Amino acid sequence: LGLLGGKTIRTTARLDGDEWVINGHKLWPTNSGGVSKLFGVPCTTKPGSSDPKDFAFIFVPADLPGVTQGGAYEKAGMAADKNGDIWFEDVRVPSWYRAHGPGKDAEAFYQLISFGQVMSCAFMTGAMMNLYERLYEFVSTRTYNNRPLKENDAIASIIGRIAGDIDICRILGYEAAMIGDRRNKPYGKPLISEDLVGRIRNIKDFVSDKAVECFGKSMDVLGLYGADRDWDIEKHWRDIKIVQLWMGGKQLCQMEAARYFFNCETL
Template identity: 60%
Template structure:
């Protein structure tokens, strides 16, 4: 892990990605051409760089779960308004049993993902019980929690968008924006496939992945 000032000779930065509309932070391409920095710009040292990178990954996955929960809670507020205001056969849409089933599944997903998030936070916080945040075990477990949470959130939000019909894809309601936000949560920190490889590597003691 080496700190490189952005104005260092040889450093070139590209424009920020559009990232499906997410503007919480900005990312882009960076090129290095014969860039030199003093030795003390290295953050850690031999054996420690990978260790602390693992810690960043664990904490990043924990934060991603919190992000997914926040997205679903905001959609819950939008959905509550929609199914309470829209009527079907003279009654609020939420009083239809088929609709109520979708609403219940969405609420259940929120509750389950929140529990997963609390457990991930506990693992990262209680190193005396679970071991260092940078250990392959905690990295694998945090990755498993994150990609499972994002997948379940995406499935649940898709059902909500279908239930809301044209309003589900209407940008004024923000639901489709949140759906795209969850797609970004799936992609960062190496994406789902890298997460799967790290999870399988630790839980099944893979030797070639």
Template identity: 35%
Template sequence: MNLEHLLTKEHLQIRETIREFTKKEIMPRTRELEADYSLVEEVHQKLVDMGVQADGYPEEYGGGGHGSMKSLCIITEELAKGDAGISLSVGINAGIILKPAMVVENKFVMDQFIPRFTGDKLAYACISMTDEQGGADSENPLLAGGGIKTTARLEGDEYVINGAKSWPTHGGVAECYLTVCNTDPSAGDEGIALIYVPKDTPGLTFGKPEEKMLFKTSINSSIYYNNVRVPKEYRLAGPGMDANIYHFFEVGTGWHSSAMALGVAERAFELALAYTGTRMGGFKPVRQHSMVAGILADMAIGIDMMRASVYNLSCMLDNLDVYGPPWSPQLISKASATRVFAGDKAVEIVNKGAELLGSMAISKDFGYEKCLRDAKIFQLWLGGQQICRYRVARGYYDLKNWA
């Protein structure tokens, strides 16, 4: 996709700034960053100092007031070229988790949490979604909320939350936890509740950080809710609208996954292109051989199609007056199609590049092995590719709930 006519001078400046930051602060230090999380936090703090964290929040709270999906897509893509885990954290902290409160104008939640993200210090946010019991059932749209095992019971003016969540990003370090709960499993979508839980709330505890082969620069820890009590005002909106916003999250997280996948695939292509230009075989650079040229062409074609899909979705999300509410089956379907395509294509592109690099693809000294590790998650998280396909199908016909 040719983007230049779609990007403003501000977009171009953002792209150049983040691209140069990534080349200077992340790419030369990937091994050190994966080994020492304090260095990761130094990178995040530099991005905070640049205004990236605050940019997606309203100006009245000290934010930048921008928050366009196109701008965040540029930031996500460019950072993911250096480190997808850092890119993931930046997107989460820059407004994705508190965006629902801004959409429904829950001023209580906004007043409580947004100022923590518009100051001069790094702050983490967390979406607490996948249940320890049932796993991807939490994200399965055919279960109409019935797969959500974490419960929320209204007692007077407080919600009492019980349950356990697995693999949430920023578990244990976040300022707030947007928790996906169920008030009544028999009520379908009406039983879905989204409740913000502040850190240090009594009854809120965490597991140890997960040991992972990929995304080592982002923290994942289980979250446990043992009679966690929060004022009812921390609920996002109420029955019905909470479910709409949860489905909106299916759009937003799928978009975010796709933008990161694009960055990882682009980095893999850059490394493969450079290596095959200097590696000699048959008395000439190997990329001058027709077989290698064909593989590089396939990688380039895939990236072009990924970019077209991801930025088209970004433009759609920036123009909801045209495309309708983000929780509509049609928009969820389009976002899910982009997520499935981008996830599968990223793995395909990275694997093709590895064939060209041979043993260098798995050398820690070269850096391509990081692309191999990081790409796989885009097919695995957020319910996985198969459950995501249910959302695609629902944009075209009435795929029934399981009941």
């Protein structure tokens, strides 16, 4: 939502008696592609409006008349998270299927974004911890000049930096979780504040970049074994790139951070 307040949302919800009538097309929603039985659909009750009160989050059962799902996209990674197209054509749901109501829907949805950033950090640091385990095994058992790879100066400088980056990313992940956890305390800030959103977005962007960088360096160290599925690293490499791109990708993270830290007025 951010500065635009939802005015670019094209899926509409019109109240007809005690029913919402929903029309629109969603691309790349999580757990679509024929998997989910219930969708949470961001809509606008007034197309083009930037008023948060016109944002509606409505629950829609997947088997209702007018709901059409496309097949799952074939992505580079995160194959367990199915994504596809969903079309809504005059789909009718009871009015009480709206999550909260005017204004409250936008607040609740905006909070989900910060939770998603923290979850993304957990995804990536978990993958990086397994990267460390597999990398440790490789450089300890493979030799060069009759010494383990880790005893070679050139390799040691790379794996030392990788370990340091992983440690820093874990600390930042805890920091992001702590920022969100403080929201209900006297010294905390709400999850919808630009301060909290900008800082957590910033952490997710940094951890994403470091994860992609660490896996790239590790694959350089492993050589062809880095692309070998028996070593698991290529799977994580594909997955963490998807995590870097989801929820708006790098650009949205950077814009949210710049909006807060530099008081941007048009982003």
